Amino acid sequence: MRHPFRVRSFAGPTASPRAALYALCVSFFMICLDATVVNVAVPDIRTSLGASLNDVVWVNSAYALCYAVPLILAGRLGDRYGPKRVFLVGVAGFTAASLACALAPGAEVLIAARAVQGLAAALVAPQTMTLIVHLFPADRRGAALGAWGAVGGAAMAAGPVIGGLLVAWTGWRGIFLVNLPVGVAGWIAAYRLLPDRRPAARHRMDPWGIALSGLGLTALVFGVQSGEAYDWGTVAGPVTIPGILVLGVLCLVAFVWWQHHNPDEPLLPPRLFHHRDFSAAAAAGGAMGAAMGGLFLPLMIYLQSDLGYSPLAAGAATVPMFALSSLCARLAGKRSDTAGPRLLAALGFALLIVGTGSLTLLLGPGIGLWVLMPSLLVSGIGIGLVSAPLAGIATRSLEPSLVGAASGVFNTTRQLGGALGSAATGVLLQAGLGDTPTTATQAALAFPVLMLVVGLACCAAVRPTPPVRPV
The missing domain is CATH 1.20.1250.20 (MFS general substrate transporter like domains)
Known part of the structure; x- marks a missing residue:
């Protein structure tokens, strides 16, 4: 049977799976850290930008929403273009968005930059698991996934402390500026050490699946995250949180139906x-x-x-x-x-x-x-x-x-x-x-x-x- 991937490695001749794992973990630590590090900076952001409490809530919500929604699509993009390529695009986008966050003149720009950060993080996260599966045989994969999980735990532990120290020393902008050297180092390490696995057969994309899953997940995550802020009632005009949640569920039901009836290659x-x-x-x-x-x-x-x-x-x-x-x-x-x-x-x-x-x-x-x-x-x-x-x-x-x-x-x-x-x-x-x-x-x-x-x-x-x- 023909193997569904061919390997083109830009890694040097001495590059090992362990070295590639370390390269993955640098960037994975960065995106996990940014999910929690901002919480400590909330008062400083409000004072510095004159932002409302709702604005500051959306600084975190925009990241979480844009991180969660495209994950399925991001996984399939790795199948189509190769996980290394998608990973590198995600790390570069995350680093650039971090700079935009640090330079944001107001809450609106900060929220938009955090949304881009979330989208870039969504490109990175699924590729880390995919690359670990391809780098390590099944009898050695548990240890690699253990290191990967340990990095996520370390990032959660370090988030409040690193955030507090950076805010005290540099102000809130420092929590985003610190991503620049980490992101650049992570990108260079990934480029040099990760194998470039690309599919031998060209995968087709699923426009209807992408649209239905994207709309459904956006509505569902937005409704769940923001329901409390709107007292589970009206958002604007005829738009209500229950209506948004119903729309999300209907879109996801339609998505599941389409995945079973798509005559070509389904997204899922x-x-x-x-x-x-x-x-x-x-x-x-x-x-x-x-x-x-x-x-x-x-x-x-x-x-x-x-x-x-x-x-x-x-x-x-x-x-x-x-x-x-x-x-x-x-x-x-x-x-x-x-x-x-x-x-x-x-x-x-x-x-x-x-x-x-x-x-x-x-x-x-x-x-x-x-x-x-x-x-x-x-x-x-x-x-x-x-x-x-x-x-x-x-x-x-x-x-x-x-x-x-x-x-x-x-x-x-x-x-x-x-x-x-x-x-x-x-x-x-x-x-x-x-x-x-x-x-x-x-x-x-x-x-x-x-x-x-x-x-x-x-x-x-x-x-x-x-x-x-x-x-």
């Missing part, structure tokens, strides 16, 4: 979901995203409202958890090559249920952070045990021609889950505002616990010992 091959492991991993990834999106919003509010922490101190309080998560992700990736990723992912979800559930029970007015820290650390171990094994489960039995689409879908489910989790806990927090902040936080944390139970159930659907297909 239906046969992808014939792989039970991938379907279970994608569902578990969505549940994990929802749980994480639902955990940190009420936790940050509790630390600041009940315990009186500053935003920087509240962010720093989670650093030990994410540092432990990063370490465990690396170890879990290595272990999954021999022990199997299914049990590790299930153990991670179980520890997250214990950690988040005990956190809910321990919350109380004026309680010391040291009382909560064991629950946070157990949750950190759980996060680390879930991330890399889930990515391995999602891709381990796929033929190479499906890896790009799989990477896009896997990342999309996690991003959509995160948006849903943030919105759901926001509603629960608002519903409990008549009580104390503690009881409102406890009510909101019930949602991530439920999502973690769903994720654990999804792990049960994964085959215990599936055949490994080398790629």
